[in-house]
Amino acid sequence: MKQKMTAKNEQVAFTIPVEEVPQLPGDLGRNIQIYYKDEFYQFKMPIHYVPSQFILLSEILYEKVTGQKSSGIF
Numbered sequence: 786m787k788q789k790m791t792a793k794n795e796q797v798a799f800t801i802p803v804e805e806v807p808q809l810p811g812d813l814g815r816n817i818q819i820y821y822k823d824e825f826y827q828f829k830m831p832i833h834y835v836p837s838q839f840i841l842l843s844e845i846l847y848e849k850v851t852g853q854k855s856s857g858i859f
Contacts, residue, residue, distance in 0.1 A: 807855040809843040811836045817843075 801821050811817040814833040817840060819826040830836050844855045 803843070803846045803850045806843065807847045807851075807853075809840045811840050813837055813840075 801819060806819060806821060809817045809819060813836055815836060816827050816829045817836050818828075828839075830839075847853070847855045
């Protein structure tokens with residue numbers, strides 16, 4: 786997963802391998818959260834249904850890439 790974001794008022798880009806994040810916690814209708822390499826990232830979404838889509842997509846991608854089920858909602 787590649788993402789550009791603003792951190793400490795600077796545009797940064799980072800990549801998080803799908804196989805290292807089996808599920809995305811989140812506040813449905815508000816955000817998704819990623820904990821990776823001792824860092825916590827939170828992405829606020831302006832459209833209420835988008836966090837749910839990201840959460841479901843992350844579990845599908847994890848299963849396709851690793852061949853294992855995530856411990857999420859599927």
